Amino acid sequence: GQNIDQPTEMTATEGAIVQINCTYQTSGFNGLFWYQQHAGEAPTFLSYNVLDGLEEKGRFSSFLSRSKGYSYLLLKELQMKDSASYLCAVRYNTNAGKSTFGDGTTLTVKP
Amino acid sequence: EAGVAQSPRYKIIEKRQSVAFWCNPISGHATLYWYQQILGQGPKLLIQFQNNGVVDDSQLPKDRFSAERLKGVDSTLKIQPAKLEDSAVYLCASDPTGNTGELFFGEGSRLTVL
Numbered sequence: 001g002q003n004i005d006q007p008t009e010m011t012a013t014e015g016a017i018v019q020i021n022c023t024y025q026t027s028g029f030n031g032l033f034w035y036q037q038h039a040g041e042a043p044t045f046l047s048y049n050v051l052d053g054l055e056e057k058g059r060f061s062s063f064l065s066r067s068k069g070y071s072y073l074l075l076k077e078l079q080m081k082d083s084a085s086y087l088c089a090v091r092y093n094t095n096a097g098k099s100t101f102g103d104g105t106t107l108t109v110k111p
Numbered sequence: 112e113a114g115v116a117q118s119p120r121y122k123i124i125e126k127r128q129s130v131a132f133w134c135n136p137i138s139g140h141a142t143l144y145w146y147q148q149i150l151g152q153g154p155k156l157l158i159q160f161q162n163n164g165v166v167d168d169s170q171l172p173k174d175r176f177s178a179e180r181l182k183g184v185d186s187t188l189k190i191q192p193a194k195l196e197d198s199a200v201y202l203c204a205s206d207p208t209g210n211t212g213e214l215f216f217g218e219g220s221r222l223t224v225l
Contacts, residue, residue: 033213042218043202043216045213089153098144098167101153101154102153103153
């Protein structure tokens with residue numbers, strides 16, 4: 001299979017920094033995506049990594065290590081509106097370009 | 112630019128009844144996906160269309176689920192007969208080519224089977 005593992009839940013304080021990890025099987029890897037999904041809403045695209053390193057986009061950054069099968073999403077200066085589920089999705093060569101999703105990490109930001 | 116449209120937003124049916132969901136992708140997007148998202152889980156791919164052809168339906172329970180994308184634009188997903196375990200949100204997504212990986216999702220259709 002192509003297990004994608006993320007923590008189920010995380011809690012952080014407004015204004016703080018939080019790191020959400022994702023591990024995946026490396027065979028056939030062809031890109032990793034992070035999506036944000038607020039309760040009752042559609043997932044929305046946050047970031048894409050295909051090469052090793054850090055991609056920064058405002059308060060959100062995503063890191064990838066292909067050799068370790070590891071990524072993280074870093075959220076800085078947390079705001080209450082960042083409370084949501086964060087989905088890690090991996091695209092594999094063997095899957096004709098389709099992404100396989102993890103079960104998501106529910107982040108709760110507290111005042 | 113209009114997003115992916117889905118209807119209905121909510122549907123409650125009894126087991127063994129049938130239900131249909133409709134999706135209108137972003138204009139010009141060739142690839143359309145239907146995902147099933149059970150509460151607490153990530154989206155699971157049911158079927159992928161490229162224009163009006165099926166690319167992958169390996170995860171679609173074909174004894175009860177069917178989907179079509181006539182004319183390569185709108186799509187419908189049907190469940191007949193529904194089971195309790197079909198209770199989920201059915202998400203439609205599209206992307207321009209099928210190779211970018213970035214998906215544009217609709218808000219989903221939440222199905223409750225009693």
